[in-house]
Structures are given as structure tokens and as C-alpha cells.
Amino acid sequence: MRAPLTVVALLSCALLAGCGVAAAPAAGPSRVPLTTASPTPSPTPSPSPSPSPSPGAAPAGRPAPVVNFGKRTGNRVALTFDADLTADMRAKLRAGSVKSYANTRVLDVLEREKVPGTFFMSGMFVEEYPEFTRRLAANPTFELANHSFSHRGFTPNCYTLGQVPAGEMTGEVARTFQLLDGYGGRQTRFFRFPGLCHDPAALAAVGAQGVTVVDGDVVSGDPFATNPKAVSDAVLGKVRAGSIVIMHCTDVNAPVTDKALPAIIAGLRAKGLEPVVLSDLF
Numbered sequence: 001m002r003a004p005l006t007v008v009a010l011l012s013c014a015l016l017a018g019c020g021v022a023a024a025p026a027a028g029p030s031r032v033p034l035t036t037a038s039p040t041p042s043p044t045p046s047p048s049p050s051p052s053p054s055p056g057a058a059p060a061g062r063p064a065p066v067v068n069f070g071k072r073t074g075n076r077v078a079l080t081f082d083a084d085l086t087a088d089m090r091a092k093l094r095a096g097s098v099k100s101y102a103n104t105r106v107l108d109v110l111e112r113e114k115v116p117g118t119f120f121m122s123g124m125f126v127e128e129y130p131e132f133t134r135r136l137a138a139n140p141t142f143e144l145a146n147h148s149f150s151h152r153g154f155t156p157n158c159y160t161l162g163q164v165p166a167g168e169m170t171g172e173v174a175r176t177f178q179l180l181d182g183y184g185g186r187q188t189r190f191f192r193f194p195g196l197c198h199d200p201a202a203l204a205a206v207g208a209q210g211v212t213v214v215d216g217d218v219v220s221g222d223p224f225a226t227n228p229k230a231v232s233d234a235v236l237g238k239v240r241a242g243s244i245v246i247m248h249c250t251d252v253n254a255p256v257t258d259k260a261l262p263a264i265i266a267g268l269r270a271k272g273l274e275p276v277v278l279s280d281l282f
């Protein structure tokens with residue numbers, strides 16, 4: 001089911017861009033050293049364990065499933081952060097009118113507080129900020145997810161994001177997975193549409209990549225926010241067990257997210273809610 005999202009919140013989200021994939025490396029088969037012995041035992045072929053599927057992996061070739069929240073029992077919630085970068089944003093970087101869209105202060109807060117997070121990376125953000133991406137991959141409390149390559153809309157009229165031609169939709173997802181794959185860390189098959197815009201054709205297209213589409217049930221409203229308290233109040237007023245909170249690590253366009261995070265983290269703890277990565281929410 002789709003959680004109702006306000007037009008304003010959706011619009012704000014649409015102006016930013018998306019996220020990615022993570023999977024724990026499967027343990028290799030244990031090798032038993034052979035000692036000299038007679039008769040030589042015929043080595044029993046150890047069954048090679050089938051690699052664990054990546055978190056979020058769905059059967060490829062079917063329309064991608066969509067989730068808005070996880071288990072409502074228990075006390076787990078997921079903080080998710082979209083790393084947006086569009087062609088327009090890249091042009092601003094090249095022109096020097098914007099210094100950086102990477103909000104490393106978000107990472108500072110999460111690392112200091114030891115709070116897990118799932119990061120939906122647009123491929124262009126990964127290309128622009130390899131150090132940021134390496135920092136995410138190096139931290140086992142963070143996981144990586146896919147937010148398309150160019151953060152264009154996957155439906156007509158997805159705010160001002162433009163539109164990915166139908167023939168490029170699958171490639172938009174695949175390209176970002178390829179980029180992320182080289183970083184290691186906790187990869188997933190979670191995908192978030194730019195602007196959360198999707199329709200049956202888009203779900204069918206990204207389904208070819210075997211992803212689970214993640215929307216969310218708590219919109220922080222951090223895009224273009226100027227008041228951190230408004231952001232933390234929006235989150236804490238709606239969050240409950242199983243919630244998926246949508247935020248951004250996209251600086252300039254979401255400039256106060258890091259300032260809202262300490263109150264959000266403290267508020268979650270006061271409610272007895274535990275932030276986990278998306279993989280641990282379901």
C-alpha cells in the first residue's frame with residue numbers, strides 16, 4: 001500500500017535525487033587442510049554454499065515490489081538518506097556556483113552516535129564523490145542502495161526532474177549498481193525512485209534488475225528546510241515501529257539535515273525506537 005505523502009513533501013523530494021544496493025559477502029567454503037594419511041580419503045566435496053541473496057533482492061523479470069515500511073511489531077525503524085545529483089546540479093558544480101553537494105556532516109553525526117543508516121545513491125553522486133562513497137562502504141553500520149544514475153523522473157511529469165526514456169530505465173538502475181559494486185561494503189538490491197515517482201511501466205522496467213522499491217512512510221521534509229526543529233518535529237511526530245524515514249545527505253538542497261539529526265536520534269531513543277539498516281527492518 002502507498003502511504004499518503006503530501007504534495008509539498010513529494011515536491012521537495014523530487015528536487016533532490018536517489019539511492020542503492022548492499023549485500024554481505026557470503027562466507028567462502030571452509031577449507032580443511034588435508035593431512036597425509038593412508039588410505040587417502042577421497043575428499044568429500046564440500047557443498048559450495050549458495051551465495052546469500054543480497055538484501056532487497058527480488059525475482060528478476062517481474063514488476064518490482066514496493067515497500068513503505070517494515071515490521072510494525074518490535075521497535076525498529078530505518079533512517080534512509082538520499083544522495084541526489086542531477087545534470088543541472090553537476091553543471092552548478094562545474095560552474096563553481098555550488099561548492100559541494102556532499103553533506104559529510106550527516107556522516108559525522110551518525111558515526112559519532114553509532115547510528116545505522118541506509119544510503120540511496122544516485123550514480124552521478126557516486127562519480128562526483130568517491131571519498132564519500134568509500135566512507136559509507138567502509139562502515140559496517142551503513143548500507144548502500146540505488147537511487148538511479150541521473151536522478152531523472154521515471155514517470156511523466158515527475159516534478160521538474162525530466163524523464164528517463166522507457167528504453168533507458170533498466171540501464172539507469174544497472175549503471176548505478178555497477179558503480180557501487182566496486183566499493184564493496186554492505187551492498188543491497190534496494191532501489192528508490194527519484195521523487196518517489198513510479199507507475200506500472202516503471203516498476204516493470206526496474207524489476208528486470210531484481211530490486212525491491214523502497215518508498216517510505218515518514219517524509220522528513222528536509223529538502224530546502226531552514227529550520228532543523230521543523231525537520232525533527234516532522235519525523236518524531238509520525239515515526240513508529242517499522243517506519244522508513246526519508247532524509248537526504250545532499251548538501252545545499254537539504255542543508256540542515258545534520259542539524260536535525262541529534263534531536264531525531266534522541267527522540268527515537270526516548271520513544272524506545274531503535275534505528276537499523278533497511279536490511280534489518282523486515
Ligand SMILES: [Zn+2]
Pocket residue numbers: 013014016017018019082083084147151193194195
Ligand atoms: Zn532523490
